Amino acid sequence: MALKLFKGNTEPQCACCEYAEISAGxxxxxxxxxxGVMQLHSKCKKYKxxxxxxxxKRISFSGDFTKEDFEI
Numbered sequence: 001m002a003l004k005l006f007k008g009n010t011e012p013q014c015a016c017c018e019y020a021e022i023s024a025g026x027x028x029x030x031x032x033x034x035x036g037v038m039q040l041h042s043k044c045k046k047y048k049x050x051x052x053x054x055x056x057k058r059i060s061f062s063g064d065f066t067k068e069d070f071e072i
Contacts, residue, residue: 010054015040018050 014020020029020038029038033046 010049012043012047012049013041014038014043014047015055016049016051016053017043017046018048018053019046020053 010016014029014031015022017029017031019033020031022029022040023037027040029040030036031038031044031046034044038044
């Protein structure tokens with residue numbers, strides 16, 4: 001049985017592919033499997049998810065806290 005990481009909420013894209021290497025400029029990916037240049041947000045039929053390449057979304061806080069927000 002395959003392990004689903006992050007509840008399957010990841011969109012397939014070359015930036016998270018096991019076979020892709022991000023270029024020095026960071027705007028394209030070089031695919032080792034098809035031997036070509038791909039856009040970071042595209043995918044091909046050789047796509048294989050690599051969880052270590054995933055960049056988590058940043059959490060932002062509004063900052064408008066009151067004293068009551070920190071009381072128990």
